[in-house]
Amino acid sequence: MSEEYMGETIYYNPKFETMPREDIEQQQIERLQSTLNRVYRNVAFYQKAFDANRVNLENIKDMGTLRELPFTTKEDLQKSYPYDMFAVPLRNIVRIHSTSGIAGKPIVVGFTRDDLRNWTECTARLLAAAGLTEHDVVQIALDYNLFTSGFGFQQGAEQIGASVIPASFTASVEKQIVIMRDFKTTALVTTPSHAVNIAAGLEEFGVHTESLHLRHGLFSGERWSDQLRQQLEKRLHITSTDAYGLTEIMNPGVAGECHLREGLHINEDHFLIEIINPKTLEPVGIGPEGELVLTTITKEGFPLIRYRTGDITSLNPEPCACGRTFLRMARVLSRTDDLISFRGVEFFPSQIEQILREVEGISPHYQLILGREAGVDTLEIKVEISDTVPFLDGLKSVENMLAQLSKRIKTILDVDAKITLVEPKSLRHIDDKSRVVDKRPG
Amino acid sequence: MLKILNLEAGYGQLRVLKGISLHVLPGEAVAIIGANGAGKTTLLKTIAGILRPRSGKIMFNKQDISNAPLERIVETGCCLVPEGRHVFSTMTVKENLLLGAYHRQRNGASADIASTLKQVYKLFGILEERANQLAGTLSGGQQQMLAIGRALMSGPKLLMMDEPSLGVAPLLVKSIYQTIADLKREGLTILLVEQNARAALALADRGYVFETGQIVLEGTSRELSDNPEVQRAYLGKEYQRIDE
Numbered sequence: 001m002s003e004e005y006m007g008e009t010i011y012y013n014p015k016f017e018t019m020p021r022e023d024i025e026q027q028q029i030e031r032l033q034s035t036l037n038r039v040y041r042n043v044a045f046y047q048k049a050f051d052a053n054r055v056n057l058e059n060i061k062d063m064g065t066l067r068e069l070p071f072t073t074k075e076d077l078q079k080s081y082p083y084d085m086f087a088v089p090l091r092n093i094v095r096i097h098s099t100s101g102i103a104g105k106p107i108v109v110g111f112t113r114d115d116l117r118n119w120t121e122c123t124a125r126l127l128a129a130a131g132l133t134e135h136d137v138v139q140i141a142l143d144y145n146l147f148t149s150g151f152g153f154q155q156g157a158e159q160i161g162a163s164v165i166p167a168s169f170t171a172s173v174e175k176q177i178v179i180m181r182d183f184k185t186t187a188l189v190t191t192p193s194h195a196v197n198i199a200a201g202l203e204e205f206g207v208h209t210e211s212l213h214l215r216h217g218l219f220s221g222e223r224w225s226d227q228l229r230q231q232l233e234k235r236l237h238i239t240s241t242d243a244y245g246l247t248e249i250m251n252p253g254v255a256g257e258c259h260l261r262e263g264l265h266i267n268e269d270h271f272l273i274e275i276i277n278p279k280t281l282e283p284v285g286i287g288p289e290g291e292l293v294l295t296t297i298t299k300e301g302f303p304l305i306r307y308r309t310g311d312i313t314s315l316n317p318e319p320c321a322c323g324r325t326f327l328r329m330a331r332v333l334s335r336t337d338d339l340i341s342f343r344g345v346e347f348f349p350s351q352i353e354q355i356l357r358e359v360e361g362i363s364p365h366y367q368l369i370l371g372r373e374a375g376v377d378t379l380e381i382k383v384e385i386s387d388t389v390p391f392l393d394g395l396k397s398v399e400n401m402l403a404q405l406s407k408r409i410k411t412i413l414d415v416d417a418k419i420t421l422v423e424p425k426s427l428r429h430i431d432d433k434s435r436v437v438d439k440r441p442g
Numbered sequence: 443m444l445k446i447l448n449l450e451a452g453y454g455q456l457r458v459l460k461g462i463s464l465h466v467l468p469g470e471a472v473a474i475i476g477a478n479g480a481g482k483t484t485l486l487k488t489i490a491g492i493l494r495p496r497s498g499k500i501m502f503n504k505q506d507i508s509n510a511p512l513e514r515i516v517e518t519g520c521c522l523v524p525e526g527r528h529v530f531s532t533m534t535v536k537e538n539l540l541l542g543a544y545h546r547q548r549n550g551a552s553a554d555i556a557s558t559l560k561q562v563y564k565l566f567g568i569l570e571e572r573a574n575q576l577a578g579t580l581s582g583g584q585q586q587m588l589a590i591g592r593a594l595m596s597g598p599k600l601l602m603m604d605e606p607s608l609g610v611a612p613l614l615v616k617s618i619y620q621t622i623a624d625l626k627r628e629g630l631t632i633l634l635v636e637q638n639a640r641a642a643l644a645l646a647d648r649g650y651v652f653e654t655g656q657i658v659l660e661g662t663s664r665e666l667s668d669n670p671e672v673q674r675a676y677l678g679k680e681y682q683r684i685d686e
Contacts, residue, residue, distance in 0.1 A: 023465075026445055030463045034650075034657045041658065058461040061448045092670040114665045298661075300669070 009258070009322045012128035012160060013121065016269050017324045024268055024325065029062060031297035032272060036060060036069075039303050042087040045080060046305060066274065067283055071293065072307045077248060078105040086110050087303050098146045099247045100345075107248055109148075110301040116155070118298050119253055122267045123156025126256025129265060129324070130218050130241040132187055134161030137213070139183070141176055141190035141198070142221070143169045148251045149221055153189045156252070162187070169194070173201035180212055187216040191344045192224035192232065196375035199235040209237035218243060220252060222341050223333050227441050231375065242331050246309060248302075249294050255329055263316045263328030270298045273327065274306070275315055278336040289314040291336050292329065310336045338436060342370065343377045347413045349435050355408050356383060359401065365427040370438045377440060379417040381409075384427050443468045443631050444489070444520075444600055449498035451488040458484040460655040461498070466600065471622075471632040473642035473663070475676050476652030482635040483525055485652075486602050489633075490522040491515040502600070517545055519599030525608060525635075527589040531578025535569055538577050538588055542595030555595070562591040565621055583614030590621070600631045607638045619645055639676035643667050651676075 011017050019027075036057050039046040049070045050057065059065055077085060086093065093110035100106065111119065132138065138157045144150035144166060157164040167179050169190075176198055179185065188195065195217055202209065217236060219229075220243040233240050244264050245251030254271055255264035266273050274283050275290040284290045292309045296302075312335060316328040339346050349368055356366055369380040402419050409417050444466040452458040458481045466472045474482045487493045489500055491512035500508045502520050510518075529538050539562060540547075543555045563570035566587040572580065577588055586606055593601055606622070607615040619641050626632055626645070636642035643649055643663040651659040651672060659669065666672050 026447070026463070026465050029447065030465065030650075030657070030660055033461065033463055034660050037653070037656045037658045041653075058450075061461070088671065112670070113668050114661065117665070117668075300659075 010128045010131060010133060011324075012125040014323075017125060017129075017265075017326065019269070019325055021325055025063070027269055028272060028297060031269075032066070032295065033057075033060065035295075035297050035299075035303050036305070038300075039087055039305060043085060043303075045076065045085060063272070066272065066295070066306070069306050071281070072304050074104075074107070074248070074308070074310070077107045077304075081105045082108040083110070085304075086301060087299075088112060088301055093301050097148045097151075097247060100147070109247060112300040115299055115301050118270060119152060119250055120155040120159050122250060122253030122270055123152050124159035125156075125267060126241075126243050126252065126265075127153070127156050127160050127162070127218070129256050129258040129322070130187075130243075131216060131239070131259045132157070132160060132162055132218075136162040136186045136216075137165065137184055138162045138187045138189060139165045139167050139176070139180055139185040141167045141169060141171070141188065141194055148247050149245075152245070152250075152252045153218075157189070173197050174205065177201050177205060177207055180214060181207060184213040186213050187218065188214060188236070188238070189218045191221040192219040192228055193222060193343045193377060195219055195232050195236065196228070199232060200374060200376075202236070209235075212237075214238055216240065218256075220244065222344055223335075225333065225441060226331075228375070244311075244329070244332060246311075248304060248307060249296060249309075250299075254294065257331075258320065258322040258324060260320060260322050262320065263330055265320065265322075265324050265326040265328055268326045271295065272297055273315065273329065275313070276308075278308075286315045286317045286327070289330075292332070310339065312336060340368070340370065340436065340438075342379060342415055345414050347415065351413060352381060352409065355405070355412060356381075359405055359408070365430060367427055367430050367434070368436045370436065370440050372440045379415060381417050381419045382422050382427060383419065384424050385421050443470075443503060444633065445499075445501040446489070447499045447501075449485070449488065449500065450496040451484055451493050451498075452496065453484075453493075457496075458655050459488065459495075462655070462657060464650050464657065464660070466631055466633050468631055469626075469629055470648065471626045471634060471646045473639070473646035473649040474633070474635045474652060475637075475639040475642060475649055475666075475672075477675070478637070479654075480652035481655040482652055483604055484655075486522055486604050486633070486635055489515075489520065489602060492522075513545060516596055519597065521593045521596045521598035521601055523589050523593045523601065523603045523606065525604035527582075527585045529577040529580075529585050529588050529592070531576065533577055534574050535577055535580070535588055536573040539569070539592050539595050542592035543597070546595075546597060554597070558595055558597060562594050565594070565624070566591055581611070581614075583610040583618065586610050586614070586618055587621070590618070594625075598630070600633060601625065602633045602635075604635045605637060606634070607636065607641055615641065637676075639672070640678070643677075 053070045055068055092112050094113050095111040098106045098108045140153050142150040154164055154166055165183055167176055215238055217238045217240040229240055241257040243252045243256040245254045255266040257264050272295040274293040276283050276293050278291040292311045292313050294307050296304050311332040313329045313332050339348055365384045367382040371378045405419055409415055446464050449459050449462040476482050488495050495508050502518055507515050546555055568584055569591055606618055623645055634642050643666055646663050648662050649666045650657050
C-alpha cells in the first residue's frame with residue numbers, strides 16, 4: 001500500500017462526519033420521529049403494520065425503543081411492487097431505480113430531489129473517506145441503468161470535484177484498459193470481480209501498472225475477501241477500499257471505509273443501524289455478529305423502517321483514528337440466507353432448481369459447486385439424469401439438452417454455468433445444507 | 443444550545459404537543475413552520491415556561507429548564523417575543539423597553555442596560571424617535587419592533603419569535619426580517635415560528651414542519667424549500683425559489 005496517498009484524513013462534510021456522539025443521537029431521534037410520523041401518515045403498509053403490532057409512535061423516545069417497531073423484509077417490498085411503499089406522490093419523485101428482480105419480483109425505489117441530494121452527499125463522503133479528491137480521475141466501471149450503483153458513484157464523485165469517466169459496465173475489458181491508460185485514470189470504481197477481469201486483462205495485454213496512473217480502487221457490490229483484496233492491490237498496484245449499500249436503502253452511500261480501513265463508517269445521520277440475532281430477531285447490541293437492520297431517517301420517497309438486509313456484520317464503537325465519530329461496521333462477508341453472489345449477480349439456489357424442473361430428462365436433484373479459477377468465479381451444476389423419463393438416446397440429444405439448459409440459465413440468471421450430468425439417484429442425499437458447495441477462497 | 447426531547451404539552455385535557463424532539467445550535471436560526479393549531483405557539487410557550495410540559499425534557503445550555511420558573515428561564519438567556527406583540531400600550535416606548543431588562547436591573551447592571559438600549563435604538567431608529575410616545579400609538583409593525591427590542595433588552599442568548607410578520611404591513615415585514623437577519627449575523631441564536639414560511643425559510647438555516655403536534659419533516663431550509671409538499675402547503679402556488 002502506497003503510504004504517500006493514504007496518510008491524511010479527508011472529510012467531505014466534517015460538521016456531520018465528526019459530530020459529537022451526543023449531537024448525532026439527538027439528530028437521530030428527531031429524524032426517526034419525523035420519519036415515523038411521515039410513514040404512518042403516508043404509507044399504508046406501515047400504518048397497517050404499526051396498528052397490527054399496537055405500536056404507539058409516541059413511545060418511540062430513544063434508540064432503545066426502536067425494537068418496538070416491526071421489521072420490514074424484502075418480501076414486503078416485493079409485494080408492494082411497484083409503488084406501494086412510496087411515501088410521497090409520484091409527482092414528487094424525480095428518479096426511479098429498480099433491482100434486477102432476479103431473486104423474485106423487482107424492488108422499485110423512488111427518489112425525491114432531496115433524496116438525490118442526500119444520496120450524492122453520502123456517496124461523496126465515502127469517496128472522500130477513501131482518499132479521493134478533485135485531483136483524481138475516477139473511472140466508473142459499473143452499470144448505468146435501472147441499477148443504482150453507477151449513477152450513485154457518478155454523482156458522488158462529481159460532488160467531490162473529481163474528473164469522472166462513466167466507463168460503465170458494458171465497455172469491454174480492453175476498452176476499460178485503454179481508457180485507464182489514455183485518460184490517466186487514478187481511481188477505479190467497480191465490482192471486485194470486474195476488477196479481477198481488468199487485472200487479468202492488463203496481464204494479458206502486457207500493460208504494466210507502471211505505465212498507468214492508477215492508485216486506488218473502490219470495490220463494492222459483492223462480498224470480497226481480504227485475500228482477494230490483497231491480490232487485487234498487488235496485481236493492480238493500488239490501495240483499495242470497500243463500500244456498503246443496497247438498492248432498497250441506498251447504494252452506494254450507507255457506509256464506506258476510510259483510508260485506515262478498519263471498518264466501514266456508517267452515515268449515521270441518515271441511517272439507524274441495529275444488529276439482530278437472525279433467529280430470535282432480538283437486537284444483540286454493539287460488538288457481536290448478527291444480521292444488519294437499517295432504518296432510513298432522512299429519505300422522503302422510499303423510507304424504510306427496520307429493514308432486514310440479510311447481511312451479516314458487527315459494530316465497532318471504538319473511535320476511529322481518522323476522527324470520524326460514526327460507528328463502524330465490519331466488512332460484510334456472509335449472509336443470513338443462501339443468496340449466492342456470483343460475478344456481480346445474485347441468485348438463490350431455488351432459482352436454478354426452477355429452471356432444472358422445466359427441462360425434461362433430468363431430475364430436480366442437483367448440487368452447486370462454486371469455485372474460483374484465476375480469480376474468476378466458476379459455477380458447476382451437477383444434475384441427475386432422470387430415471388423416470390425415457391432414456392435419452394445418443395450423445396447428440398444429451399449435448400442438446402445441456403446446451404439448452406446452459407442457455408436458459410444464462411438468459412434467466414445471467415450466469416455462465418458448467419453443467420455436469422451424474423448418475424440417477426447419486427444426488428439423493430443432497431439436502432439444503434449440502435446443496436451449495438462454495439470452494440471460493442475467503 | 444437548545445435541546446428538546448419527547449416534549450408533551452397542552453391545555454387541560456387537550457394534548458397539543460405529542461412528543462416533539464428538536465434542537466437549535468448556537469448561532470443558528472431555526473424555523474418552525476406548520477398550519478394553524480399545529481402546536482407551534484404551544485412549543486414556544488412551553489420553552490419559555492408559560493406552559494408546563496407534561497413530559498419530556500428541555501435543555502438550555504446544558505441546564506434542564508423543563509420545570510424552571512418563567513423568570514429563571516429569562517435569566518438563563520431564553521427570551522420570547524410573543525405573538526400579537528403584547529406591548530404595554532399606556533406606557534411609553536422607552537418604559538416598555540426598560541421593562542424587558544427588569545431582571546437585569548434587579549441584579550444591578552444599569553450600565554449594561556444603557557448600552558443595550560443604545561444598541562436597540564441603533565437597530566430600530568424609530569423607537570428612539572418615539573421613545574417618549576405611548577406604545578399604543580405605534581403602528582402594528584412598529585409595535586412588533588418594540589416587542590423585539592424589549593426582548594433584546596433582556597440580553598438573550600436565544601431569541602424566540604412567534605409570528606413576527608403577523609398583522610404587519612408587507613413593507614415592514616421586510617424590514618423586520620432584515621433586522622432579524624442582522625441579529626443572526628451578529629451571532630444571536632433564533633427560534634422562529636411563522637406561518638409566513640417563505641420569509642422564515644429565507645432567513646433560517648434549518649426548519650421543522652409541524653402537523654397536529656408532531657414533527658413530520660425536518661431539514662435544511664433548502665431541503666424544505668425544495669420539498670414539493672412544503673411548497674404546496676406552506677409556500678403557496680406562486681412559489682419561487684428564494685435565493686440569497
